[in-house]
Amino acid sequence: DTGVSQNPRHKITKRGQNVTFRCDPISEHNRLYWYRQTLGQGPEFLTYFQNEAQLEKSRLLSDRFSAERPKGSFSTLEIQRTEQGDSAMYLCASEGGTGSYEQYFGPGTRLTVT
Amino acid sequence: AQSVTQLDSQVPVFEEAPVELRCNYSSSVSVYLFWYVQYPNQGLQLLLKYLSGSTLVKSINGFEAEFNKSQTSFHLRKPSVHISDTAEYFCAVSEDGANNLFFGTGTRLTVIP
Numbered sequence: 001d002t003g004v005s006q007n008p009r010h011k012i013t014k015r016g017q018n019v020t021f022r023c024d025p026i027s028e029h030n031r032l033y034w035y036r037q038t039l040g041q042g043p044e045f046l047t048y049f050q051n052e053a054q055l056e057k058s059r060l061l062s063d064r065f066s067a068e069r070p071k072g073s074f075s076t077l078e079i080q081r082t083e084q085g086d087s088a089m090y091l092c093a094s095e096g097g098t099g100s101y102e103q104y105f106g107p108g109t110r111l112t113v114t
Numbered sequence: 115a116q117s118v119t120q121l122d123s124q125v126p127v128f129e130e131a132p133v134e135l136r137c138n139y140s141s142s143v144s145v146y147l148f149w150y151v152q153y154p155n156q157g158l159q160l161l162l163k164y165l166s167g168s169t170l171v172k173s174i175n176g177f178e179a180e181f182n183k184s185q186t187s188f189h190l191r192k193p194s195v196h197i198s199d200t201a202e203y204f205c206a207v208s209e210d211g212a213n214n215l216f217f218g219t220g221t222r223l224t225v226i227p
Contacts (some may be wrong), residue, residue, distance in 0.1 A: 004157075033214065040119075042204050042217030043158070051121055056214065091158070101165060101208065103215065105158040 004106035006092050008033060011110045013082055020078045021109045025094030027040070033103060034067055035091040036060065043091055045050050061076060082113045116141040118207050120218035123221050127195055135190040135216070136220045137179075137205030144210035147188040149179055150217075152202045166189065173197075200225045 005024045013019050025032050030051050035043035046065070049058040053071035062065075064072055065081075069075040089110050093103040119138045129135045139145060149161040162173040169181040179190045188205060202222050205213040 031213065035215075040123075040219065042219050043215070045216070048213050051118070058214075093158075095213075101148075101157035101163065102158075102160050105150075107157045 004092055004094050004104050006106040007088075008111050009107060009112045010112075012114065015082055015084060015113055017082055018065045018080045019076065019082060019111065020076055021090055021092075022109075023075045023077070023092030023094075023106060025092070025097040026082060026096075026104055027072070028096070029094035029104070030072065030097045031095040032069055033095070034075070034077050035093065037089040037091055039085075043073070046077075079111075082111075084113050087111055116145070116209055116216050118205050118216050120220035120221050121146075122206055124222045124224070125207050125218065126178075126224045126226055129197055130194045132193050133191065133195050133203075134192045135203050135223065137188045137190065137218060138152065139186050139188065140206045141186075141207060141209055145183055146208045146210065147179075148206040148215065149173075149177070149188070149190050150204045150206060150210070152204065152220075154201070158204065164208075173225055195223070198227060199223060199224050 007022045032049045034046040037043045047067050049069040064080045067077045088096045089108040092106045095103045117140050147164040151161045159200045162171045164171050164181045172178045177207040202220045203227045205219045
């Protein structure tokens with residue numbers, strides 16, 4: 001399967017702990033996106049990379065959130081000092097950047113903060 | 115600021131009946147429009163998109179959507195639904211020149227046998 005993969009699929013953590021999620025995009029896709037989806041809502045944009053450069057960040061991305069894509073391939077999203085309000089599904093998507101505007105989504109990482 | 119409204123959170127419909135899922139958007143610039151589908155326990159998949167050209171776009175599984183600029187709408191239709199169409203459908207918009215997608219809150223389509 002050459003689709004977008006995300007790990008872990010589920011994460012339960014206690015409030016105040018740090019968590020890190022990983023996204024592996026489709027090979028050679030130079031654009032990578034992170035979204036957050038809460039129950040009953042559509043996905044909300046968090047941040048966007050073109051290759052290794054983080055080009056855009058949403059106001060939703062507080063100082064406790066940081067994302068990296070060090071070699072322009074996989075990406076990590078870290079949440080420090082988690083809060084209960086961080087509980088959500090975190091989605092990663094990649095796009096080829098060829099003008100297709102088609103984002104391919106991974107299965108997501110479900111975070112539960114207790 | 116752009117926004118996407120999907121007024122119907124749930125749409126039950128009998129098998130082989132027609133269905134329309136409504137989507138309205140607001141934006142001050144040109145937009146690209148998308149419908150994504152999420153089947154139970156699966157990730158989001160692109161169903162169809164409008165970038166430019168013909169305002170009527172179609173998917174391979176019988177869905178179609180029409181971009182109506184004057185009404186700022188991009189409603190999704192299918193003349194005859196199947197059980198397998200049961201899923202959550204998300205309308206999304208991207209402003210021309212931007213990269214991120216703004217999603218609606220989704221419409222859960224349930225096809226009743």
